[in-house]
Amino acid sequence: MNNPYLPKIASIRKVKPETYDTATFTLQLDDPTERKAFQYRPGQFVELSVFGAGEAPFCISSSGHGRDTFDLSVRKVGCVTDALHEMGEGGQVGVRGPLGNSFPFEEVEGKHILFVGGGIGLFPLRPQIEDVYRERDRFASITVLYGARTPDDLVYRDELEEWQQQEGMTCLLTVDVGAEGWTGNVGVVGTLLQKVEIDVPNAVVFVCGPPIMIRFVVQDLSGMGFGEEAIITTLERHMRCGIGKCNHCMIGDKWVCKDGPVFTYRQMKAMMEFEE
Amino acid sequence: MTARILPHERIDEFVTRLMQSAEVVAPRRVEVADVFYGPISSPGEVAWDYGTAIEPLKRFLLPQRETMLRFSTNGGIKVEAECDERERVFLGVRCCDVTGVGVMDAMYGGDTPDPYYMSRRERSTIIALTCLQAPDETCFCVCCDAGPFLTKGYDQQWTSLPEGMLVEIGSERGEALARANEDLLAPAELDQIATRYRLAREAEETFGDFKSYIAGAMRKLSMNEVDPEVWEQAAMRCTECGGCTYLCPTCVCFTVTDRMNGSQGVRERHWDACLNNCYAREASGHNPRPERGDRLRARFFHKISHQWAERNGRQACVGCGRCVAGCMAWAHMPAVTEGIRRGVMT
Numbered sequence: 001m002n003n004p005y006l007p008k009i010a011s012i013r014k015v016k017p018e019t020y021d022t023a024t025f026t027l028q029l030d031d032p033t034e035r036k037a038f039q040y041r042p043g044q045f046v047e048l049s050v051f052g053a054g055e056a057p058f059c060i061s062s063s064g065h066g067r068d069t070f071d072l073s074v075r076k077v078g079c080v081t082d083a084l085h086e087m088g089e090g091g092q093v094g095v096r097g098p099l100g101n102s103f104p105f106e107e108v109e110g111k112h113i114l115f116v117g118g119g120i121g122l123f124p125l126r127p128q129i130e131d132v133y134r135e136r137d138r139f140a141s142i143t144v145l146y147g148a149r150t151p152d153d154l155v156y157r158d159e160l161e162e163w164q165q166q167e168g169m170t171c172l173l174t175v176d177v178g179a180e181g182w183t184g185n186v187g188v189v190g191t192l193l194q195k196v197e198i199d200v201p202n203a204v205v206f207v208c209g210p211p212i213m214i215r216f217v218v219q220d221l222s223g224m225g226f227g228e229e230a231i232i233t234t235l236e237r238h239m240r241c242g243i244g245k246c247n248h249c250m251i252g253d254k255w256v257c258k259d260g261p262v263f264t265y266r267q268m269k270a271m272m273e274f275e276e
Numbered sequence: 277m278t279a280r281i282l283p284h285e286r287i288d289e290f291v292t293r294l295m296q297s298a299e300v301v302a303p304r305r306v307e308v309a310d311v312f313y314g315p316i317s318s319p320g321e322v323a324w325d326y327g328t329a330i331e332p333l334k335r336f337l338l339p340q341r342e343t344m345l346r347f348s349t350n351g352g353i354k355v356e357a358e359c360d361e362r363e364r365v366f367l368g369v370r371c372c373d374v375t376g377v378g379v380m381d382a383m384y385g386g387d388t389p390d391p392y393y394m395s396r397r398e399r400s401t402i403i404a405l406t407c408l409q410a411p412d413e414t415c416f417c418v419c420c421d422a423g424p425f426l427t428k429g430y431d432q433q434w435t436s437l438p439e440g441m442l443v444e445i446g447s448e449r450g451e452a453l454a455r456a457n458e459d460l461l462a463p464a465e466l467d468q469i470a471t472r473y474r475l476a477r478e479a480e481e482t483f484g485d486f487k488s489y490i491a492g493a494m495r496k497l498s499m500n501e502v503d504p505e506v507w508e509q510a511a512m513r514c515t516e517c518g519g520c521t522y523l524c525p526t527c528v529c530f531t532v533t534d535r536m537n538g539s540q541g542v543r544e545r546h547w548d549a550c551l552n553n554c555y556a557r558e559a560s561g562h563n564p565r566p567e568r569g570d571r572l573r574a575r576f577f578h579k580i581s582h583q584w585a586e587r588n589g590r591q592a593c594v595g596c597g598r599c600v601a602g603c604m605a606w607a608h609m610p611a612v613t614e615g616i617r618r619g620v621m622t
Contacts, residue, residue: 003357003391005344005543051347051355052536055543056559078559092353211562238558240532243388246548247529248556250574251564253583258388273500274577275570 004243007049007094008034012087013069018155022120023085024061024073029095035068041102042127043234043262047242048072049094053083057239057257059124060098063131073123073155099242100261103128103232108204112140114196116217118189118209119148122155124234124261125208129163136168143196144171147189147213151175151182170196189213190220200225207233218265231265251275279469280454280461283440290460291319291367298363298401301336303329313369322368324436327411332373332525332596333366337380337396343542344392344532350539360396368405368434371423372415372596376525377402378429382588383528401449404430408475409482414597416610418480419488422594425476435472442472490580490591493613498582502616507569509621510612513605514551514568520608521549523598526579529555550575576612 014026029035040060049055056078062071076085084093105128113132117125125144132142144163148154154173163171172192174185185192189209205226207217214233221231237249237256244258252274254260254267263271282290294300295316302322303311311326313333347355377397384393407415407424417423426433431450434441442464445451454461496502521527531548534541548555551571557563565571578584578592585591599608607621615621 004388005391006357007345007355009353009355049534049543051349051353052534052541054534055532081559094353094355236558237564238556240530244386245384245388245390246531246545247550247578248531248548250550250578252577253581253587274581275564275574 004096005241007047007055007096008038010093010095012089012091012093015088018073018157019153021077022073022075022155024071025084026062026069026071027093027095028069030092038068038070038098040064040070040098041105042131043102043124044098044100045124045239045242045257045261046072046095046097046099047239048080048084049096050080050083050087051092051094054080055094055096055240056080057099057236057242059234059261061123061126063127063134065131065134073120073126075120096242100257101259103206103234103262104204105131109138110140110202112199112203113142114198114203114205115142115144115146116189116193116205116207116209116221117144117146118213118217119153120155121207121209121213122146123208125206126156126159128206133163133166133169140199140202142169143198144169145174145189145192145196146171147174147176147187147192147209149176151179172196188216190217193217193220193224198224204230204232207231222265228266228269229264233263233265233268234261235263235268236261279445279464280443281437281440281464281468282434282443282461286460287441288319290457291316291322293457294365294367295319298365300365300367301333302367303369313366313373316367324368324405326368328370328415328596328598329373330598331523332376332598333369334376334380334525334528336364336366337377337393337400338384338528338530338547340547342392342545344545345543347541347543348539349541357391360392361399362396363399364396365401365403367403369402370411370596371404371406371426371433372417372420372594373525374402374404374426374429375417375420375422375594376596379526379588379590379592379594380528382590383526401431401453402429403450404433406433406435406476406479408436408479410479410484412597412601413484414600415483415595416488416597416600417595418483419490420593420595421590422596424479424483425472435475437468437471437475439468442468444472488593488595488610488613489617490593490613493576493616494580494582494585494591496616497577497580502573503619504569506612506615506619506621507573510572510607510615511567511569513621514572514607515605516551516553516568516571517604518549518551519602519604520599521551521575522547523602525594525596525598526592550578572607572612576616579609580613 061073239249239257240246244255249256252271384390430446433444530545
């Protein structure tokens with residue numbers, strides 16, 4: 001029987017620091033056959049093993065287009081992530097996945113695409129932003145609104161700069177608390193919604209960030225007239241197994257790992273009814 | 277697949293034959309009164325007259341602590357999966373516990389089968405033993421479609437009649453086992469089958485006060501109509517000891533940890549309990565269910581909501597009564613279902 005708990009071995013090809021507590025790890029599966037078979041879509045996640053430290057779930061933060069490596073952007077925050085951040089290029093880890101469902105793509109063709117990210121909530125959105133931008137002719141417009149606590153907490157600085165200059169994409173940034181040298185917007189990410197023109201009935205929005213940010217942004221979006229189906233988010237939970245067995249990620253009648261992690265606001269509301 | 281009679285004087289021979297090709301797990305008296313399911317070394321150890329076992333069969337299919345992987349980090353990482361390929365016969369299992377295994381099958385099987393569980397399960401034969409009277413005052417299988425007699429879920433179901441065990445066949449595996457031992461068995465007569473149905477009806481009437489009105493609670497839980505105070509009141513009582521989850525035949529959550537000795541390591545899984553404060557807590561410190569009432573609600577929702585019953589093929593309480601026996605705070609299944617129904621914990 002196929003053992004879904006058995007990790008594939010992967011090597012760290014590159015480590016790129018993002019902020020003082022986050023970094024992007026570029027991984028490549030060691031076995032060429034497994035490498036070829038590892039096909040994923042934006043929104044999916046993997047269970048990453050740092051052998052000896054344990055296993056934890058991380059969203060894949062790069063587009064799978066045209067490359068045989070993939071990125072995991074990881075904040076140093078616990079046992080597994082501390083151990084991962086100690087590792088350098090050439091280090092070996094274990095990977096299970098890709099797991100979970102993915103962001104809709106074909107389904108939102110022709111729409112105005114809005115991304116709202118908070119802090120490290122930009123990690124799961126990046127592959128979708130990259131894929132949507134690559135095929136931008138298929139969409140009406142692309143807007144990225146991104147906020148972090150301070151300028152030092154902004155991740156993907158290089159990409160943010162590119163996105164701000166690229167044609168065919170609008171990208172606005174904000175920070176909750178400014179700092180010396182910061183001349184951009186100050187305020188929560190929701191305030192950026194007032195700074196862009198959005199054709200709400202023909203738009204979908206992908207939201208990801210800390211729970212409190214999601215709550216407020218969803219309120220703002222609902223106020224603007226976004227339907228519950230047009231607000232799409234990806235949830236995070238303490239997913240131990242990633243395949244709907246251990247039950248750690250259960251919310252109401254759903255497993256985040258298996259039924260998600262991508263949910264519409266309508267689905268999320270229905271799940272949360274049994275939690276709050 | 278017709279029923280047989282196994283005369284009482286041939287039972288030991290039947291069990292001896294079972295033991296030749298498999299590990300036989302049966303109810304055994306451990307102390308004067310305590311009965312646990314455990315491997316037997318002779319047919320005489322089976323406590324045929326027992327009431328209920330202190331623990332369900334869960335730990336034999338999902339051990340409390342189990343090695344999933346072995347790995348070495350010496351000169352390139354190598355990982356190997358563990359596999360338990362023991363043949364087992366579970367003999368004399370109470371109907372509630374057989375039903376519990378059915379719920380585990382739904383949870384651990386499905387479209388992503390768990391290889392550790394399934395490896396054990398596929399090598400298991402289950403011989404149920406019906407209850408001729410309510411074995412314990414805490415039993416409420418009659419409220420849960422899980423006993424005292426079963427109509428499915430077993431390989432064989434044995435009922436003690438004066439002339440021997442009536443052996444009902446519930447699967448191909450159960451039939452094959454009967455065929456292999458046909459020299460010990462006789463075909464059952466129609467009046468013996470009739471006796472079985474009379475005994476089942478009489479047994480049902482011996483169940484006591486521990487009614488659990490699952491259906492009423494299920495409706496309110498599933499429709500989100502439970503008075504929030506019920507969870508607060510239940511939380512005031514519950515001490516979060518986790519006893520109910522460990523004793524429950526269908527509480528099967530686990531957590532995973534790595535353990536190292538030099539360059540050699542194992543990945544183990546352990547039973548976990550959704551009632552524990554740290555169960556859903558994330559590395560960031562965020563806890564989606566910070567209050568005990570939140571966790572109790574999540575547990576009962578998973579147990580008996582329509583939503584999860586639909587996913588698992590039935591609701592997950594089998595009425596074994598172990599949470600009643602084990603809870604020191606009166607926050608067990610019948611107490612909470614009654615609380616849900618009345619809108620207040622009494």
